[in-house]
Amino acid sequence: MADKQLNTAQALLAHIGLKTKDFPIFGAMILVKQWTASERLKYMGFISNTEVDLDDEISIVRPQANIFALSLVNKNGEPLFKAKWQDNQPVFDDPKAIETFLQNRTAETSAAFIAIAKFNGIYFGDPEDEKDKEDTAVKN
Numbered sequence: 398m399a400d401k402q403l404n405t406a407q408a409l410l411a412h413i414g415l416k417t418k419d420f421p422i423f424g425a426m427i428l429v430k431q432w433t434a435s436e437r438l439k440y441m442g443f444i445s446n447t448e449v450d451l452d453d454e455i456s457i458v459r460p461q462a463n464i465f466a467l468s469l470v471n472k473n474g475e476p477l478f479k480a481k482w483q484d485n486q487p488v489f490d491d492p493k494a495i496e497t498f499l500q501n502r503t504a505e506t507s508a509a510f511i512a513i514a515k516f517n518g519i520y521f522g523d524p525e526d527e528k529d530k531e532d533t534a535v536k537n
Contacts, residue, residue, distance in 0.1 A: 415430060415431040415432075415433065416430075416431045417429060417430050417431065417470060417474065418431075418516055420509065420512055420513070420516075422505070422509045423502060423505060423509075427469055428469065428470050428471065428472065429468050429469060429470070429513050429516060430468060430469075430470045430474060431516065431517060432468070432517045436467075437517060437518075437519075439482070439485075440464045440467070441519065442485065443460060443463070443464065443485065443486070443487070444460050444461070444464065446485070447459075447460040454503060455499050455500075455503060458499060458503050458506060458507045458510075459495070459499060461506065461507050461510035461511075462495050462498045462499050462506045462507075462510070463487050463489075463495060464510060464513070464514075465498070465506055465509050465510040465513060466478040466480070466487075466489065466494060466495055466498070467480060467487060468513045478490070478491060478494055478495075479491075
């Protein structure tokens with residue numbers, strides 16, 4: 398495939414704009430937006446500063462579910478789940494939606510969050526797993 402030639406500043410800026418991607422989530426294709434730099438910082442701060450009960454799976458996944466919901470958009474790029482931030486916490490117009498994800502699809506919500514985080518350049522996994530993959534790739 399040939400590289401696209403970009404001859405103007407506007408063409409370059411349009412080319413490097415935020416992307417969206419369809420993800421298979423809950424048996425359907427759902428559009429996810431790429432995070433802005435400020436969203437990335439806010440989301441990662443939210444995840445790392447949220448206290449969780451390690452014995453309660455829903456408590457562990459709740460911050461992931463929030464970021465998952467904030468990442469979903471319609472075809473026009475508008476959020477599917479509108480929210481405002483108060484005291485470094487997302488407050489959703491429909492808070493029952495997050496609870497629905499958590500109560501009915503906890504594992505899938507967590508897996509979707511991890512896929513969305515990877516799409517945004519963040520890896521939540523064992524660094525040894527990635528090292529093993531790199532070592533295997535080098536050997537082959």
